[in-house]
Amino acid sequence: MTITSADLRRMQDRLATKTGNTGAPPSVGIDRESDLHADVESELIHRGWLYFHGSMARKTYRTAGEPDFIICAPGGRLIMVECKARNEKQETAQLGVALHAERLGHKVWVVRNFREFLNVCDAKGLK
DSSP: OOHHHHHHHHHHHHHHHHHHHHOOOOTTOOHEEEEEEEEHHHHHHHHEEEEEEOOOSOOSSSOTTTOOEEEEEEGGEEEEEEOOOOTTTOOHHHHHHHHHHHHOOOEEEEEEEEHHHHHHHTTTOOO
């Protein structure tokens, strides 16, 4: 089996995160948002959580500004996650949705790497 250097780096990051030996600050972002989507989706499948995720490959008919992942986690917890690459900013519609959600008592978490996603899960008490 062969893997790309990017796949190897993501696997090493995942292993380091799970063992607590990352050495990199959580603010370090990834280069390609699609890689982060794949890592988050893989983790959600592994955990057996229900989630809703739009395709990055083509235009979808989701609500403008809707977070990348809407996750139904154990204990009735709902997690909304927006994935962004290192230098990407949220679009105006995304900021509007996040603000509206906040007014209703919800939070849209913006993550820039897999470790930040795991930290969100930990913050919600879902280790």
